[in-house]
Amino acid sequence: AQTVTQSQPEMSVQEAETVTLSCTYDTSESDYYLFWYKQPPSRQMILVIRQEAYKQQNATENRFSVNFQKAAKSFSLKISDSQLGDAAMYFCAYRPGGGGADGLTFGKGTHLIIQP
Amino acid sequence: EAGVAQSPRYKIIEKRQSVAFWCNPISGHATLYWYQQILGQGPKLLIQFQNNGVVDDSQLPKDRFSAERLKGVDSTLKIQPAKLEDSAVYLCASSLESRAANTEAFFGQGTRLTVV
Numbered sequence: 001a002q003t004v005t006q007s008q009p010e011m012s013v014q015e016a017e018t019v020t021l022s023c024t025y026d027t028s029e030s031d032y033y034l035f036w037y038k039q040p041p042s043r044q045m046i047l048v049i050r051q052e053a054y055k056q057q058n059a060t061e062n063r064f065s066v067n068f069q070k071a072a073k074s075f076s077l078k079i080s081d082s083q084l085g086d087a088a089m090y091f092c093a094y095r096p097g098g099g100g101a102d103g104l105t106f107g108k109g110t111h112l113i114i115q116p
Numbered sequence: 117e118a119g120v121a122q123s124p125r126y127k128i129i130e131k132r133q134s135v136a137f138w139c140n141p142i143s144g145h146a147t148l149y150w151y152q153q154i155l156g157q158g159p160k161l162l163i164q165f166q167n168n169g170v171v172d173d174s175q176l177p178k179d180r181f182s183a184e185r186l187k188g189v190d191s192t193l194k195i196q197p198a199k200l201e202d203s204a205v206y207l208c209a210s211s212l213e214s215r216a217a218n219t220e221a222f223f224g225q226g227t228r229l230t231v232v
Contacts, residue, residue, distance in 0.1 A: 004158075042225060043205055043207075043228070044224065046223075047220055050220070091158050101164055101171050101174075102164070102171075103164050104161065105161070106158030106160070107158050108157055108158050109157070109158050
């Protein structure tokens with residue numbers, strides 16, 4: 001079974017600074033996808049960024065980028081120029097590739113606080 | 117495009133009572149997921165449907181939980197009888213199809229269940 005570990009229950013950053021959220025995972029599969037989701041108090045999960053395991057290039061979406069280290073099974077999220085609207089719970093998630101069931105396996109989350 | 121709709125938003129019941137949640141996925145989305153999110157944890161997959169067939173229900177407590185998606189569109193999740201530990205947010209998500217490389221799961225705002 002796959003597991004996803006987020007070792008930082010809470011992180012705090014000053015507005016306009018950069019913050020990195022950590023995530024490690026464990027899987028025996030070679031084909032899979034990794035995601036970072038944002039969950040504001042409204043509870044709706046919002047996709048921030050995704051990474052295909054077969055791609056060596058790290059994914060980037062505007063101020064959000066990842067550092068994907070496949071051999072180390074590490075998938076960290078970097079948020080540059082932090083904004084007040086970035087404050088939320090952030091969840092790292094794993095999805096298997098190939099055929100069959102493909103539900104997401106989530107970590108426990110990191111609560112990101114943005115200080116003005 | 118309308119998002120994933122869930123109702124009710126909140127529900128409070130006494131233990132041993134029954135409760136049902138409803139989900140209407142995004143139009144045309146073949147895959148539907150139900151997740152349980154206990155306070156302070158990441159969501160956990162309960163069941164995955166592909167059209168009206170079950171793909172994965174390995175983590176569904178079948179002695180008290182049931183789910184159906186009769187016409188391959190709307191879905192209901194039922195708990196009978198409820199226990200205190202069922203207090204959680206129940207999230208519904210949908211995607212166009214599973215296993216496609218760039219398939220994104222879209223989440224509803226969830227139903228917060230409190231069992232007293």
